[in-house]
Amino acid sequence: MNLTVCSLIGxxxxxxxxxxxxxxxxxxxxxxxxxxxxxxxxxxxxxxxxLGVTILVFIVTHLLADPVYLLIGQRGTPAxxxxxxxxxxxDRPLWVxxxxxxxxxxxxxxxxxxxxxxxxAGEIAQRFPATLELAVAAMILGLLWTIPLGVFSAIRPxxxxxxxxxxxxxxxxxxxxxxxxxxxxxxxxxxxxxxxxPIGQLDITIDAPPHITGLIVIDAxxxxxxxxxxxxxxxxxxxxxxxxxxSCPPILQLTRNTMIQVLRSDFIRAARALGLPMRxxxxxxxxxxxxxxxxxxxxxxxxxxxGGTVLxxxxxxxxxxxxxxxQSMQRADYDPILGVVLLxxxxxxxxxxAADLAALFIDPRVRDAS
Amino acid sequence: xQADIVNVxxxxxxxxxxxxxxxxxxxxxxxxxxxxxxxxxxxLFVVVAILAPVLAPYDPVRSDLxxxxxAPSWQHWFGxxxxxxxxxxxxxxxxxxxFSIALIGVLLAVIVGVPLGAISGYxxxxxxxxxxxxxxxxxxxxxxxxxxxxxxxxxxxxxVLVGVVALxxxxxxLKLTRSVVLPLRGADFIAAARCAGLRPIxxxxxxxxPNALAPVSSQFSxxxxxxxxxxxxxxxxxxxxxxxxxxxxxxxxEGASRIIYGEWWTSVFPGLAVLIAVLGFGGVGRQxxxxxxx
Numbered sequence: 001m002n003l004t005v006c007s008l009i010g011x012x013x014x015x016x017x018x019x020x021x022x023x024x025x026x027x028x029x030x031x032x033x034x035x036x037x038x039x040x041x042x043x044x045x046x047x048x049x050x051l052g053v054t055i056l057v058f059i060v061t062h063l064l065a066d067p068v069y070l071l072i073g074q075r076g077t078p079a080x081x082x083x084x085x086x087x088x089x090x091d092r093p094l095w096v097x098x099x100x101x102x103x104x105x106x107x108x109x110x111x112x113x114x115x116x117x118x119x120x121a122g123e124i125a126q127r128f129p130a131t132l133e134l135a136v137a138a139m140i141l142g143l144l145w146t147i148p149l150g151v152f153s154a155i156r157p158x159x160x161x162x163x164x165x166x167x168x169x170x171x172x173x174x175x176x177x178x179x180x181x182x183x184x185x186x187x188x189x190x191x192x193x194x195x196x197x198p199i200g201q202l203d204i205t206i207d208a209p210p211h212i213t214g215l216i217v218i219d220a221x222x223x224x225x226x227x228x229x230x231x232x233x234x235x236x237x238x239x240x241x242x243x244x245x246x247s248c249p250p251i252l253q254l255t256r257n258t259m260i261q262v263l264r265s266d267f268i269r270a271a272r273a274l275g276l277p278m279r280x281x282x283x284x285x286x287x288x289x290x291x292x293x294x295x296x297x298x299x300x301x302x303x304x305x306x307g308g309t310v311l312x313x314x315x316x317x318x319x320x321x322x323x324x325x326x327q328s329m330q331r332a333d334y335d336p337i338l339g340v341v342l343l344x345x346x347x348x349x350x351x352x353x354a355a356d357l358a359a360l361f362i363d364p365r366v367r368d369a370s
Numbered sequence: 371x372q373a374d375i376v377n378v379x380x381x382x383x384x385x386x387x388x389x390x391x392x393x394x395x396x397x398x399x400x401x402x403x404x405x406x407x408x409x410x411x412x413x414l415f416v417v418v419a420i421l422a423p424v425l426a427p428y429d430p431v432r433s434d435l436x437x438x439x440x441a442p443s444w445q446h447w448f449g450x451x452x453x454x455x456x457x458x459x460x461x462x463x464x465x466x467x468x469f470s471i472a473l474i475g476v477l478l479a480v481i482v483g484v485p486l487g488a489i490s491g492y493x494x495x496x497x498x499x500x501x502x503x504x505x506x507x508x509x510x511x512x513x514x515x516x517x518x519x520x521x522x523x524x525x526x527x528x529x530v531l532v533g534v535v536a537l538x539x540x541x542x543x544l545k546l547t548r549s550v551v552l553p554l555r556g557a558d559f560i561a562a563a564r565c566a567g568l569r570p571i572x573x574x575x576x577x578x579x580p581n582a583l584a585p586v587s588s589q590f591s592x593x594x595x596x597x598x599x600x601x602x603x604x605x606x607x608x609x610x611x612x613x614x615x616x617x618x619x620x621x622x623x624e625g626a627s628r629i630i631y632g633e634w635w636t637s638v639f640p641g642l643a644v645l646i647a648v649l650g651f652g653g654v655g656r657q658x659x660x661x662x663x664x
Contacts, residue, residue, distance in 0.1 A: 045503075052507040060523045174648040176599060178606050179622055179641035186629045186638075197630065307512035311603050315626065325518055326607055334522045341519050345510045352510075 035360065046353040053345040054105060057338050058098050062090075110342065111335030115328070120339040124321055128343075129214030130201060131313070131320030135305035137217075137240035142248030143298065150255025151290075155282060157260055165252055172249035181242040181315040188238065196234050198316045203231045239316040243309055247301055254297050259290045292362055296355045303351030307344030408653030415647055419465040426459035430616045439628070442635055449635035451624055453614075457635060461643050463616040468647070471528065471610070472597035475535025476590060483540040484586060487547025488574050492555060498548070505541030513538055514603065521609050531610035535597045546589050550582040584662035591655030595648045602644045618644045 076084075085091050089100070110120040153162035181198075188195035201216050202208060208216065209223040217236065220229035262268065263286055271281050310322035317323065321340045328336035418425060428446075434454035442449040448457035490498040508516065517534045524530045551574075554560055563573045604610050605619030606626075613620060618640040625636025 045506075048503055049506055049510055052503060053510060056507055056511075057519070060519055170649065170652065171645075174595065174645055174652055176602055176606075176619075176622075176641060176644050176648075178603065178626075179637065179644065182622070182626055182629050182637050182641070186632075186634050190630055190632050190634075304512060307515065310512075310514035310518070311606065314607065322514070325515055329518050329522060330608070337515070337518050337522055341511055341515045344512045344515050345507075348510045348512070 039357065039360070042353060042356055046349050049349050050346060053342065053349075054102060055098070057341060058101055061334070061338060062094065062097065105342070110339035113328070113333055113336055115331045115333045120335050123324065123336065124339055124343060126214075127319055127321050127324050130216075130318060131306060131309075131322065133201075133215045133217060133236065134239055134243065134309070134313070134318060134320060135302060137236050138243035138247070138305055139298070139302050141240050142244035142251065142301070145244070146248045146252035147255055147294070150252045150294075151259055151282060151287060153252075153256040154259030154263060154286075154290075157256075162256070165256070169249040169253055172245050175246060176311075177242055177246040177309070178311040178315045180246060181239065181312055184238050184242060185315075195238050196231065198238065200317050200319060201232055201235050202228060203235075206231050235316075239312050239318055242312050242315075243305060247305060247309075251294060251297055251301060255290060255294050258293050259286055262286045262289045265289075292359060295362065296359055299351050299355035299358070300348075303348045306347045306351070406653070406657060408650050408657065411646060411650035412654055415465055415469065415650065418462055419469050422462045422466055426456075426462045428456035428459040430455065430460045430463040431614045433614075439633055439636070441633075448639040451621070451636045452628065457621070457639055460616040460621060461618070461639050464618045464621065464640065464643070465647075467611060467615065467617045468598055468601050468619075468644075471532055471535065471601045472594045475532045475597050475601075476539055476593045478532070478536035479539035479593065480543055480586065480590060482536065483543025484547045484579070484582065486540075487544040488551050488579055488582070490544065491548035491551030492570065492574050492578065494555075501544060502548075505544050508537065508541050513600065514607070517600070517604055517609065518607075521604075526609055528610050528612075531601060531604060534604070535600055538600065539593045539597065542593060543586065543589065546585055547579075547582050550585055551578050554578055554581060584658070588655050588658035588662065591651050591658060595651035595655065598644060598647050598651065 089097065092100075108121050110124070112119055113123060116123065149161065149165040149168070153159075153165045156162060185195070185198045189197060196203060206228055209219040209225045209228045212219050212222055216232040217229065220226075220232055263282075268281060268286060271285055272278075276285075307322075309320075310326055312318070313320045313322035314326055321343065325337050325340040328334070432455065434450070434456075436454065437446075437450050438452050438454040440446055440450040440454075446456050446458065448461060451457055451460075486501055490501045511519075516538065520534050520537070521530060524533070560573060560577060563577050568576070601610065601617070602619030602622070605617045606623045608620070608623065611617040611620055613624075621640035622637045622644075625633065625638075625640075629637050
């Protein structure tokens with residue numbers, strides 16, 4: 001979510017990100033001992049953040065609202081409440097309750113849905129592939145338009161491409177994603193009749209391919225089922241486009257800003273003086289040096305998308321974890337929401353960690369220093 | 371020797387320095403740098419929010435069932451919704467709802483975030499670590515899931531919505547203030563203030579926090595943009611503002627199921643209002659940022 005904020009600023013987020021990564025790089029261009037300490041500290045802080053999230057979720061369930069009251073409802077008598085409280089173990093000290101909660105999380109027990117009576121972990125596992133599929137598609141689409149536009153903008157800052165892409169960035173971060181989704185549905189489904197109805201991953205008349213990976217596009221390819229493949233790609237396109245327009249502009253902005261910096265550096269001047277073709281300079285040398293912070297940013301965007309994009313999944317009835325959380329909320333079924341929150345936060349923290357660690361290994365300056 | 375590097379002349383020209391362009395800026399001089407179109411947009415929204423009862427031709431919550439789902443016309447500029455309520459009047463009234471939720475929420479975030487950020491940056495140590503970890507934690511949870519969790523725990527009301535807006539924005543102000551305070555800690559004028567016998571709290575309030583004013587005001591505007599998106603998004607999911615009450619997000623939601631039948635106006639106009647308001651706040655924020663950064 002800080003992604004959105006950053007993206008609204010555009011300028012400062014880009015700068016923050018590159019500064020951050022550069023700082024890491026600088027602090028790591030030092031003896032190996034120093035960066036193994038860094039890795040250890042980074043792992044430690046990720047673990048602390050994860051624990052923190054479990055504490056936060058625990059506090060939300062146990063302190064702010066009385067779980068027993070939530071279970072019984074308004075008509076419970078004090079005796080009923082007391083006996084249920086005792087049998088569920090809510091009369092134990094809070095820290096005991098927290099550790100037993102943590103213990104059940106470690107064992108993969110995220111509670112049970114009060115609506116389907118199924119374990120939440122299983123239901124999330126069943127829905128996560130849909131979110132994954134959407135996030136991957138949105139990311140691919142997003143990288144396809146943001147990186148080239150960012151490079152072209154940096155080649156001629158203030159030029160026509162730059163102005164257009166600045167406009168796109170401004171609109172992309174300002175436009176409400178659910179509203180953009182609805183507009184796309186109106187124009188492409190109702191008016192032009194190109195897109196399929198915004199309901200789920202496949203046409204209702206088409207049988208789903210046999211469940212292998214859970215990703216319908218991949219499953220359809222494996223089964224060699226071209227009708228299902230076409231239908232699933234068509235259903236995937238609009239939500240993925242919506243997400244790529246609304247969540248990828250920061251990547252464009254960062255590519256542009258970093259590339260402008262890189263193009264001012266001495267080695268680019270040297271390459272120009274040596275007479276290398278500009279195309280090679282831009283697309284090989286400059287882009288390569290731009291990719292480090294951009295990779296970090298792209299990874300974080302992806303982590304954010306994997307957290308379930310609640311609004312877009314709702315608009316397109318996309319059966320992922322975001323829609324699952326919303327539906328559970330409407331049924332006053334709280335364990336699934338907490339499960340999704342924990343999963344999303346874990347993914348985000350791990351992706352952030354992976355991106356930070358990857359930055360260590362991507363940059364040869366860092367590698368050589370060790 | 372000069373002859374060896376003669377092909378410098380054949381190189382493409384070096385990147386030209388980026389120059390501010392546009393005639394308006396030249397005409398207006400300095401003033402144009404302070405007030406641009408984004409300010410006008412925001413000003414209009416504020417006027418609409420204040421004058422909504424005067425400007426709106428219809429009662430925003432009165433349903434008129436015979437006239438439901440009318441397309442935009444001279445009687446109903448933006449058409450009517452499924453209850454026959456006039457969308458133009460509702461969009462105007464909703465400005466009040468969305469702006470007040472956004473402004474109160476962000477104001478609360480400033481009240482909480484800025485002092486904590488100052489403490490965090492000035493004192494450092496354990497307090498700093500704890501606060502940084504806490505804000506990272508909140509920011510690790512995707513916003514809308516975080517909001518669902520809070521609504522699940524505290525119930526569905528607009529007060530909780532304001533709280534959510536404040537809670538997700540407070541870490542931003544905390545980090546921002548901290549980043550302003552941190553480099554100042556070792557500055558000479560701070561040491562001088564301390565030598566003059568000021569207590570830490572006086573040093574922070576009188577000499578450190580004024581430095582955070584510019585970045586905080588730019589972030590305030592940007593956070594308002596963000597807050598309007600959050601408000602509209604959560605109401606779209608059915609949280610925060612109860613249904614007949616005019617609010618942009620819930621109006622979009624109301625029309626969402628009709629848009630596949632071609633009745634576009636119920637969702638399009640409130641969405642446009644969200645878009646323009648967010649663009650306005652974002653633009654003002656960016657401009658303030660440029661002003662203090664340059």
